[in-house]
Amino acid sequence: MNQPMNARDGNSTGGPRVRPVQPPEKKGMPGPRRPRYIEGVPRAEVSDEQLLDQYRRGDKASFGVLVQRYQRELFHFLLRFLGNRASAEDVFQEAFLQVHQSADTFDPQRKFRPWLFTIAANKARDLRRAQARRPATPLQAAVSPHDEESGQFIDLMRSAAELPEEPMERRELSEQVKKTISHLPDHLREILLLSYFHQFPYKQIGDMLGIPLGTVKSRLHTAVAYFADEWRAANKRPNQPRPTS
Amino acid sequence: MSRQFNENDKRALDVLLDVMQHSSAKSGKPVPVPGGSSERMQAARKLMSLLDMWELPEPPPDLAARTLARCEAEERSRIDPNAELSDSHFGQSLT
Numbered sequence: 001m002n003q004p005m006n007a008r009d010g011n012s013t014g015g016p017r018v019r020p021v022q023p024p025e026k027k028g029m030p031g032p033r034r035p036r037y038i039e040g041v042p043r044a045e046v047s048d049e050q051l052l053d054q055y056r057r058g059d060k061a062s063f064g065v066l067v068q069r070y071q072r073e074l075f076h077f078l079l080r081f082l083g084n085r086a087s088a089e090d091v092f093q094e095a096f097l098q099v100h101q102s103a104d105t106f107d108p109q110r111k112f113r114p115w116l117f118t119i120a121a122n123k124a125r126d127l128r129r130a131q132a133r134r135p136a137t138p139l140q141a142a143v144s145p146h147d148e149e150s151g152q153f154i155d156l157m158r159s160a161a162e163l164p165e166e167p168m169e170r171r172e173l174s175e176q177v178k179k180t181i182s183h184l185p186d187h188l189r190e191i192l193l194l195s196y197f198h199q200f201p202y203k204q205i206g207d208m209l210g211i212p213l214g215t216v217k218s219r220l221h222t223a224v225a226y227f228a229d230e231w232r233a234a235n236k237r238p239n240q241p242r243p244t245s
Numbered sequence: 246m247s248r249q250f251n252e253n254d255k256r257a258l259d260v261l262l263d264v265m266q267h268s269s270a271k272s273g274k275p276v277p278v279p280g281g282s283s284e285r286m287q288a289a290r291k292l293m294s295l296l297d298m299w300e301l302p303e304p305p306p307d308l309a310a311r312t313l314a315r316c317e318a319e320e321r322s323r324i325d326p327n328a329e330l331s332d333s334h335f336g337q338s339l340t
Contacts, residue, residue, distance in 0.1 A: 063316070067309045075304035089305065093312045100316040170298070177299040196296055199266045202259075220262075221255045225248040228292055 048112035056103050063103075066112075067096055073198070074120055080193050081124050083182050091127060095120040114200065118208040121190055128186050180230045188223035195220050257289040 043065055046054075051069075054062040074095065078088035098119045106115065181189060190209070194200045195216075200208070206216045250258065 064309070064313055067312050071304050071309050075308065076301050079301055080299070085302070089308060089311075092304075092308060093315050096312045097316050097319055100319070170300070173295075173298040174300040177295060181296075181299070192296075195262055196265075196293060199262075201266050202262075217255075217259065221250055221258060222248065224258055224292070225250045225254075227296075228250075229248045231292075231295060 049108060049110075052099075052103060052106055052112055053108060056106075063100065066099075070113075070116060074116065077117065077193055077198060078120060078124055080181070080197065081121070081186075081190055082127065083178075087127060091120060091123045094123050098123070114204050114208050117194065117198070117200070121194075121208065125186060125190070176231075176234065180227055180234065183230065184223055184226060188219050188226065191216060191219040192223040192227070253285060254289070257283070257285045258293075261286065261289045261293060 043051075043061070046062075046065075048066060048069070051062040051066050055066070071092075075088055075092050078091050078095075079085060082088050082091065095116065099116060102119075106112070181192065184192065191205060194205050194208070195202070202216045202220075203213055206213045209216070211219075
């Protein structure tokens, strides 16, 4: 079984609080020379919030560290959400461009990571809305954003016990999971990604998306139930065509 | 029509994710789906473990550099709105 390819891969989740260095010059992008220490603390161990603070004070290289720190995790979030590599790369860049432009407005009392993911999720949603002019798939239409508290009940244990009758290659399993999740409506998929793959607490997700805690829970339950039901149905059919994308 | 778990299944999911999130917050690292003693918890764990099968490619090695170049280009255009942003502005000195 694979470990989750998720939260904070390669990221620091905090580090020692250090006093800010003197601003070397005006704000801009990192140059080729990047000091590895901030007042004796390795840059890699400095917290996200500290790095952003350093960047606001003119330390160009700190921004580059932040981008590299979140390169893997944020890219994977966007790839899972958008299902398209080119779109994920583009939104990744737009998200950090927004961070760059809004750095001065960042509240230092807040955490950087949820702020970054909020920006990225908003931009990803904007892109999806722009793409939504295309006809929705039947599965996407099957779950209404307004009926999360009603509908048919499924059995968790029965659903979870279902696995393909024939052994599947790892790649096939991966494709099947991807295909099943990609059929979730955006508002359910993003909750599942943020909660499971990136392990944000429910309350933080609510704050990030501007929705009540109860809505976060109901959407997550619906998303997982939908995944379970689709997974079970897909693996029940003996001659089910294998997903291709 | 939406699919929903019953209340016991919902609670099992909440507990499972809560344990994962707290463990992750403590250790600073992602944690795999934890085990559980009850049959329902085990079912939830098994179901969520399926999600881990979704393998993803690594980000392109130049993604960070391209991102920084894009920000740099935006910064240049902000400072000098009349400056032309040709391709030569992107990817220099940040690769």
